[in-house]
Amino acid sequence: MSDTPQPQPLLDDDDLDLLDDFLDSERVDAEALDLIGAHGFLVALAVAPSDVPPASWVAELFHGEPTFADDAERETILGLLEALRRNAIAALEQGLLPELPFELVLDGLAAEETPIGDWCAGFMEGVFLDEAAWFEEDEETAATLLLPFMALSGLFDEEPDMAEFTADTARLEALVAQLPELVLDLYLHYRVPPETPKPTPRKKKPVGRDGKRKR
Template identity: 75%
Template sequence: MSETSPPMPLLDDTALETLDDFLESDHVDPEALDLIGAHGFLVALAIAPIETPAATWIAELFHGEPQFTDAAQREQMLGLCEALKQNAIDALEHGHLPELPFDLELGGLPPEETPIGDWCAGFMEGVFLHEGAWFEHDEARVAELLLPFMALSGLFEDEPDMHELITDDARAEALVKQLPELILDLYLHYRVPEEKPKPTPRKKKPAGRPGSKGRR
């Protein structure tokens, strides 16, 4: 389980490097997510309560259709993205924490200047694809679980509550440390049904003593 097992990598180093090279190449729109953002985005899709069509997430991640060299390259790059997402699902399904592509510390830097902020921004882009579905059930609980991702993403810096969280170094570092566990908590929130309280047994009324009715 997550308490004893080391975090699970979602792609090996060679696969990550291959995807990184492609995302940084001229084949991809400059506004596309980078490797760190794409990692967060795909992990969000693994958690999401509803499936996102491939055409939708491809357009969002790559900011349009990349200029693939050929069908083989298209299959390879999209296959790596699909593998990352599916590996996240497999890890979370077995209660394991995913390995994140950065150290879990800010080192005194603002989150938006670190890979942590980039990853969380990518994660939130995945949430925005079907925001209504994420918050459809138990909105307060989902908002609580997503708060660290939102605060660290830098996308909500104009909101006073978010700004206060990330300008307190100790609190910001604590939020970062929570990310792997929160990913698992979110996944389980959408996959494990809530336990309904057992109905209270009805008390049986004591039977009257024979011959007691009508006694004076």
């Protein structure tokens, strides 16, 4: 029996369908993220080393202010988005893997032609919201951990080094299969501080017959 935990859904199917319908409607800007991109975006915010104010990420996700039917709909949609982010944090905090809303295979297609590319592009949009925070502590490690998301997003294809990396289809397929684990690796890097070793107890000096400690 495998020790790998089963990926945890971040919202149930009905809630995902409700979000999908709203994000796909004409009441949302054409440049707004769709459900897959929004999912990646919010998972990135769950991992991010610093909290982004809701007003900032809501405006970025929707590319402005959508046309809500009423206050109740606004509360419902924004509540579901925040619930997805918080559920991602809760799962990752327990060492669980987030369930991603697509099959983790490329089937020979370029990543940007699949939901995988859309999700990773959404994830990188979340990184761009506060890019400095992701790289300020350890730029080299951050770049290594984010490389799979960058490669699969299709946003960096013009860079010569990235073109060489993405040409290896077997490596890309392996990265796709590992995406939930890679998200957890990022969370542990940014959100879980390394354990501080316990101080070694000072050894007591032996006491001589005269009751004084020996030097």
